[in-house]
Amino acid sequence: xxxxxxxxxxxxxxxxxxxxxxxxxxxxxxxxxxxxxxxxxxxxxxxxxxxxxxxxxxxxxxxxxxxxxxxxxxxxxxxxxxxxxxxxxxxxxxxxxxxxxxxxxxxxxxxxxxxxxxxxxxxxxxxxxxxxxxxxxxxxxxxxxxxxxxxxxxxxxxxxxxxxxxxxxxxxxxxxxxxxxxxxxxxxxxxxxxxxxxxxxxxxxxxxxxxxxxxxxxxxxxxxxxxxxxxxxxxxxxxxxxxxxxxxxxxxxxxxxxxxxxxxxxxxxxxxxxxxxxxxxxxxxxxxxxxxxxxxxxxxxxxxxxxxxxxxxxxxxxxxxxxxxxxxxxxxxxxxxxxxxxxxxxxxxxxxxxxxxxxxxxxxxxxxxxxxxxxxxxxxxxxxxxxxxxxxxxxxxxxxxxxxxxxxxxxxxxxxxxxxxxxxx
Numbered sequence: 255x256x257x258x259x260x261x262x263x264x265x266x267x268x269x270x271x272x273x274x275x276x277x278x279x280x281x282x283x284x285x286x287x288x289x290x291x292x293x294x295x296x297x298x299x300x301x302x303x304x305x306x307x308x309x310x311x312x313x314x315x316x317x318x319x320x321x322x323x324x325x326x327x328x329x330x331x332x333x334x335x336x337x338x339x340x341x342x343x344x345x346x347x348x349x350x351x352x353x354x355x356x357x358x359x360x361x362x363x364x365x366x367x368x369x370x371x372x373x374x375x376x377x378x379x380x381x382x383x384x385x386x387x388x389x390x391x392x393x394x395x396x397x398x399x400x401x402x403x404x405x406x407x408x409x410x411x412x413x414x415x416x417x418x419x420x421x422x423x424x425x426x427x428x429x430x431x432x433x434x435x436x437x438x439x440x441x442x443x444x445x446x447x448x449x450x451x452x453x454x455x456x457x458x459x460x461x462x463x464x465x466x467x468x469x470x471x472x473x474x475x476x477x478x479x480x481x482x483x484x485x486x487x488x489x490x491x492x493x494x495x496x497x498x499x500x501x502x503x504x505x506x507x508x509x510x511x512x513x514x515x516x517x518x519x520x521x522x523x524x525x526x527x528x529x530x531x532x533x534x535x536x537x538x539x540x541x542x543x544x545x546x547x548x549x550x551x552x553x554x555x556x557x558x559x560x561x562x563x564x565x566x567x568x569x570x571x572x573x574x575x576x577x578x579x580x581x582x583x584x585x586x587x588x589x590x591x592x593x594x595x596x597x598x599x600x601x602x603x604x605x606x607x608x609x610x611x612x613x614x615x616x617x618x619x620x621x622x623x624x625x626x627x628x629x630x631x632x633x634x635x636x637x638x639x640x641x642x643x644x645x646x647x648x649x650x651x652x653x654x655x656x657x658x659x660x661x662x663x664x665x666x667x668x669x670x671x672x673x674x675x676x677x678x679x
Contacts, residue, residue, distance in 0.1 A: 256330070256431065257409055257412055257413075257416075258334065258338070258364055259330035259331070259333045259334045260330055260333060261407070261408075261409035261412075262360075262409045262410075262413075263333040263334075263336075263337045265405075265407055265409055265410070266337065266357070267290070267320075267324070269285075269287055269288065269395060269405070270287060270288060270289060270290045270349065270353075271288065271290045271291065271295065272285055272288030272290075272291060274404070274405065275404060276401075277401040277402075277404070278401065279401060280399065280401040280402060286350060287349070287350065287353045287394070287395065289348060289349060289350065290348070294348065295321050296321045298320075298321065298344070298348060299319040299320050299321025299322060300319060300321070301344050301647055302317055302318075302319055302320055302336060302340065302344060303317075303318060303319035304645075305317075305340055305344070305642070305644050305645075305658075306563070307559055307560060307561075307562045307563065307564055308564050308642050308643060308644045308645070308655075308658075309335070309563060309564070309642045309644075309658065310546070310563055310564065310565035310567075310640045310641070310642060310660075311563040311565060312545070312546045312547065312565065312640055312660065313335060313339075313563075313642065313658075313660050314331060315329060315331050315332055315335075316332070316335065316563075317332040317333070317335050317336035317340065318332060320336065334661060335658075335661075337361075338361050338364050338365065338368075338661060339642075339658045339659065339660070339661060340644060340658055341357065341361055342354075342357070342358050342361050342614050342617040342618045342656075343618055343620070343644055343646050343656035343658070344644075344646075344647070345357065346610075346614075346618065346646065346648055346649070347647070347648025347649075348648065352394065353394065354614075355613060355614070355615070356387065356390050356391070356394055358613075358614040358615045358617045358618070359383045359384075359386055359387040359390070359615055360383070360384075360387045360413075361615075361617045362380075362383055362615045362616055362617050363380040363381075363383035363384045363387065363413075363416075363417075364661075365617070365659075365661060366379065366380040366383075367380050367416055367417065367420060367425070367426060368425075368426065368427055368661040368662050369425060369427075369662070370425055370427055370428075370662060371425070372420060372425055377417055377420055377421060378417075380416075380417050381416075381417035381418070383615065384413045384414065384416065384417060385414070387413070388410060388411075388413060388414065391406075391410060392406070427662050441455060441458050441459060441462070442455070444458045445458065483495060484497060484498070485498075486498045486500070487541075488596075490596050490634065490635070492543065492635060493541075493542065493543025493544075494540060494541065494542065494543065494596070494634055494635055494637075495540070495541040496537045496539070496540055496585060496587075496596060496634075497537070497538070497539035497540065497541055497547065498537070498538065498539070499537075499538040499539075499553060500535055500536060500537045500538065501534075501535045501536045503535075504533035504534060504535055505533065505534055505535070505536050506531050506532075506533050507531060507532050507533070507534055508531055509626075510626045510627075510629055511583065511599060511626070511629060512531045512532060514599070514629040514630065514631060515532045515534065515588075515599065515631065516530055516531070516532050518588075518597075518631040519532060519588060519590070522588075522590050522591075523590065523591070534586040534587075534588070535586060535587070536550075536552055536584040536585070536586055537550075537584065537585040537586060537587075538550050538552060538553040538584065538585070539553075539585075540582075540585050540598070540634055540637065542637060542638075542639065542640070544639060546565075546639060546640040546660075547565060547640070548565060548566065548568050548582055548637060548640050549564075549565040549566045549582070550566055550582045550583060550584045550585065551566050551581060551582065551583050551584070551601075552583060552584040554566050564642070564643075565640050566581050566582045567579060567580070567581050567582075567640065567641050567642065567643040568580060568581075568582055568600070568637045568638070568639065568640055568641065569637070569638045569639045569640075569641050569657075569659070570600070570602075570632055570636050570637055570638065571636050571638050572636065573636075577638075578602055578603065578605075579602070579603045579619070579621065579641060579643065579657055580600035580601055580602040580603060580630070580632070581600060581601045581603070581623070581643070582598050582599070582600050583598075583599040583600065583601060583629070584598070584599055585597070585598045585599075585634060586598075586599070595633070596633070596634045596635075597631050597632065597633060597634060598631070598632050598633075598634050598637065599629060599630075599631060600629070600630055600631075600632055601623075601624060601625055601626065601627075601628050601629055601630075602624065602628045602629075602630050603621040603622065603623060603624065603628075603643070603655070604621045604622040604623075604624055604628075605621065606619045606620060606621050607620040607621070607649075607651075607654070610649075618656050619656060619657040620646055620649055620654050620655070620656045621654065621655060621656075621657075622651065622653050622654055622655070623643070623653055623655060639659065639660075641657050641658060641659050641660075642657070642658035642659075643655040643656070643657060643658075644656055644657075644658050
């Protein structure tokens with residue numbers, strides 16, 4: 255937690271802002287990486303703050319404007335989202351290209367190491383990325399100059415040990431400091447005797463330990479109603495649950511939405527019904543097996559943009575193994591061959607900018623929003639997670655967005671090639 259979210263981010267931002275000590279005979283004018291200054295730093299801070307409505311609520315605390323708040327109790331989780339979720343996309347076109355590509359090496363390694371499940375190949379890849387990042391850090395920043403020796407902080411060396419430690423004791427998310435700090439906070443909330451807080455805290459800790467021990471010995475004691483469903487929800491199986499709001503009466507789908515639903519049902523039923531406008535009961539939300547809740551444009555578009563934490567963009571796994579991203583319009587169920595099949599009407603984003611994807615070491619999936627021109631019907635169980643789709647201010651193609659995933663979820667396998675994807679697309 256502290257290495258990645260605090261120590262490393264402090265070093266990188268100090269370099270890019272040019273705030274590190276400059277020892278003779280070094281000269282700050284030669285620091286071509288120190289670009290986050292003056293108007294550039296203020297504009298960058300605004301870009302970070304403007305990303306908040308595009309980050310789902312399941313991402314927890316969004317990063318505040320670093321140009322205004324970085325010295326005002328900026329939280330470790332804010333740093334983590336700012337640097338390792340948003341960083342590759344918002345630093346593109348701001349950092350000089352060689353430093354941006356070097357930074358992306360680190361981001362990809364950190365994203366892999368934050369997964370709860372890490373394959374052997376992924377772990378080896380993350381270690382190779384770390385080694386390349388450390389070597390190039392010395393070549394790009396330190397440059398083997400004695401006056402810059404203080405650039406090489408212990409946090410850089412510690413990166414060498416992250417992947418081997420995963421092999422030895424498991425993924426870092428299982429023993430990170432987040433859990434301990436949350437527990438400290440929870441125990442603090444339970445203190446109700448200000449006159450004797452430490453004795454009260456001690457007793458609360460003892461009682462919690464006793465309760466946990468009893469639950470471990472007699473599992474039935476730990477049963478509760480946490481798995482019960484809200485009123486009107488429908489359990490779809492495998493951890494997927496449809497949640498209200500929903501239409502009180504069937505909605506007639508017209509235009510492009512009606513045409514794509516009609517086409518899907520015609521193909522599924524083997525019948526033709528030209529000119530027919532399907533009627534569906536729309537659902538607004540879907541709970542996923544990972545606990546995230548996917549929402550829909552149907553309801554989110556009714557709210558003011560600044561008050562949103564947009565959760566309608568999702569990662570989708572198709573039957574051929576490819577991954578794509580889409581904006582959910584709404585969820586519905588269709589009666590097909592005797593079964594109620596849960597479906598989602600989504601607007602798929604364009605294929606990624608493959609050249610940028612490769613340049614960024616698979617950290618920047620930049621794609622265009624296509625609106626009603628790219629509607630598809632998908633099975634809700636092909637939805638893997640809720641993601642942020644953040645406007646990319648320095649991309650040459652207008653209306654381009656990049657994917658931001660919550661760290662701790664499985665990283666998209668961006669090496670899978672789609673037959674219709676090429677560099678030009």
